[in-house]
Each structure stands twice: as structure tokens, then as C-alpha cells.
Amino acid sequence: MNIAIDGPAGAGKSTIAKKIAKKLGYIYVDTGAMYRAMALYFIRIGVSADDSVSISNKCNDADITIEYRNGEQVVLLNGEDVTGMLRTEEVGNMASATSVNGDVRKKLVELQQKLAATSDVVMDGRDIGTVVLPNAEVKVYLTASSAVRAKRRYDELVAKGETPDINKIEADIIERDERDMNREISPLRQADDATLIDSSYMSIDEVVDAVTGLLP
Ligand code: DC
Numbered sequence: 001m002n003i004a005i006d007g008p009a010g011a012g013k014s015t016i017a018k019k020i021a022k023k024l025g026y027i028y029v030d031t032g033a034m035y036r037a038m039a040l041y042f043i044r045i046g047v048s049a050d051d052s053v054s055i056s057n058k059c060n061d062a063d064i065t066i067e068y069r070n071g072e073q074v075v076l077l078n079g080e081d082v083t084g085m086l087r088t089e090e091v092g093n094m095a096s097a098t099s100v101n102g103d104v105r106k107k108l109v110e111l112q113q114k115l116a117a118t119s120d121v122v123m124d125g126r127d128i129g130t131v132v133l134p135n136a137e138v139k140v141y142l143t144a145s146s147a148v149r150a151k152r153r154y155d156e157l158v159a160k161g162e163t164p165d166i167n168k169i170e171a172d173i174i175e176r177d178e179r180d181m182n183r184e185i186s187p188l189r190q191a192d193d194a195t196l197i198d199s200s201y202m203s204i205d206e207v208v209d210a211v212t213g214l215l216p
Contacts, residue, residue, distance in 0.1 A: 001026070001120045002135075003211070004128035007142035008177045008188065009092070010149030012199050012207065013124040016142065019208045021122045022071070029066070029115050030073050031125035031132070032095065034108045036086040037064050037075045039094035049097035056103040064108070066115065089172065096176045099126075100183040126180055129191035138214045139194035142207070146173050148200045 003020065005013050014030055021028035041062040047054045067074045075083050085091070098104055105127075112132045115121060123132065129139035144152075150170035157164040180188040190196060195214055199207050 001137050001215075002116050002133050003122040003138040003140070003215075004133045004136040004191075004194070005122065005124040005140045005142055005211070006126055006128050006130070006188065006190070006194065007124075007140075008149070008180065009096075009173055010153050011142045011144050012152070012204070013142050015204060016199075016207050016211065017122045017124040019204065020211055023208065023212065024120070024122075026120040026122050027068065027115070028073060029112060029121050029123040031108065031112055031123060031128065033073065033075050033083070033086050034064055034066070034111065035095040035099045035104070036091050037077045037082055038062055038104055038108065039091050039098050040082055040085060041077055042098055043091065043094055049094060052101055055098055055101045059101070059104045059107055064111065066111070093172070093176070096179050100179070100185065102185050105185055126188040127186035129194045130189060131186045134191075137216060138211065139191050140211050140214070141190035141194045141196050143196070143198055144200040145198075146170055146177070149173050 003026070005017050007013050018028050020026070038059060042055065042058065045058060047058055063078050065076045067076060074081055075086065109132050112123065116123060116133055125132065129136060129141070147170060150166055150173055153169050153173070154164055154166045197207060197210055
């Protein structure tokens with residue numbers, strides 16, 4: 001049994017997917033973290049986001065593997081646990097820019113399909129229902145307005161003691177959506193057979209119930 005959750009940045013995909021995985025005893029696969037680990041590798045070796053030739057060549061030197069420790073996904077980049085380094089704006093923007101590359105996508109999609117073939121998974125990303133798991137039993141396209149998504153991100157940063165600019169956060173979100181939805185390979189879009197859920201005015205539990213209610 002596989003559940004695919006796609007949608008734009010900040011729609012709450014990972015929060016919802018984690019809760020559902022726990023509730024059902026499935027494995028949660030965060031595919032964004034894989035693109036982020038690859039992006040971290042490019043940042044570290046000094047490859048620029050617009051150098052597609054180097055990105056294609058160098059992506060094969062990044063060995064990305066996934067492990068589960070105490071039920072949490074751990075991402076290893078060439079054997080190093082980089083899980084705690086992936087959730088920064090710099091890495092997120094680099095991931096959005098470098099995930100347009102076909103060689104990067106091919107490598108990570110294979111890894112994702114292997115994980116789903118051996119376990120029941122809740123997988124979130126941008127192309128899960130359309131490309132990675134086209135036969136998933138449940139497909140959801142989870143979205144929310146850019147203002148709501150910016151406010152959620154703003155609250156997260158404030159809770160961490162930062163003093164962010166909410167307008168800049170919303171502008172970044174809109175720019176990232178543009179790029180993710182308009183790239184040539186596997187753009188973010190709702191699969192024809194996916195259920196649309198707009199979480200703008202829903203609680204986390206309401207969204208979890210809406211998704212699990214779709215299970216056959
Ligand atoms: O979900 P996230 O913010 O961690 O994802 C970071 C970037 O990775 C996102 O902007 C686009 C890319 N991505 C992708 O292209 N395909 C996926 N399945 C997941 C993420």
C-alpha cells in the first residue's frame with residue numbers, strides 16, 4: 001500500500017505524511033530531503049546552480065542513502081549523516097534549482113521507487129503521484145494559499161528565535177512554486193487521479209483524517 005502526497009513548499013506535506021505513517025505503521029519517505037542532500041553536495045563542492053553539465057557529471061559522485069533510526073528518516077551523503085543540515089533556505093533554494101536536472105531526478109527517483117517496492121510508504125514530494133508512484137493506492141495534492149504557507153514558515157522561524165521578514169518569505173515561496181511548476185522534467189502538478197486538499201483553513205488532524213479517509 002502506497003500513499004503519494006504532492007504539493008508546493010510549505011503546504012504541510014511532511015507534517016501530515018509523518019502523522020499518517022505513524023498512525024498506519026507505514027514508512028515515511030521525505031523525497032525533498034534527498035534533493036536537499038544532493039543540493040548540499042553541490043554547495044559543498046562549489047558547483048553553481050546554473051552549471052548543468054557539472055551537475056549532471058557530479059551527481060554520480062554523491063552517494064545518497066536512506067536509513068530509519070527510531071522510525072525517523074536519516075539521510076546519508078557519502079556515508080555522513082546530513083539530516084540536520086538540510087532544512088535551511090539556502091539548501092532549499094539550491095534543491096529547487098538543481099532538481100530541474102534530469103540526471104539528478106533519474107538517480108533519486110530510482111532510490112524512491114526501490115524504497116516503495118519493499119515497504120508500505122507514505123511518500124511526499126512534487127512528482128510522486130505523477131512519476132515516482134503512478135500506481136499508488138492513494139494520491140493527494142495538498143496545497144494552501146501562499147500567504148498561509150508564508151505565515152506558517154514565519155511562525156516556525158519566530159519559534160526558533162529568528163526575526164524573519166514575512167514578505168520576503170512569501171516572495172521566496174512564490175518563486176520556488178514557479179520554478180517547481182514550470183520546469184521541463186516532472187513539474188509539480190496534480191495527478192489526474194489525485195484528490196485536492198486545500199489545508200489553508202484546516203487543522204492538522206482534519207487533513208490527516210481527510211487523507212486516511214481515502215484509503216480503500
Ligand atoms: O519539499 P522540499 O522543500 O524539501 O523540496 C526541496 C526541493 O526539492 C523542491 O523545491 C523541489 C525539489 N523536489 C522535487 O523536485 N521533487 C520531489 N519529489 C521533492 C522535492
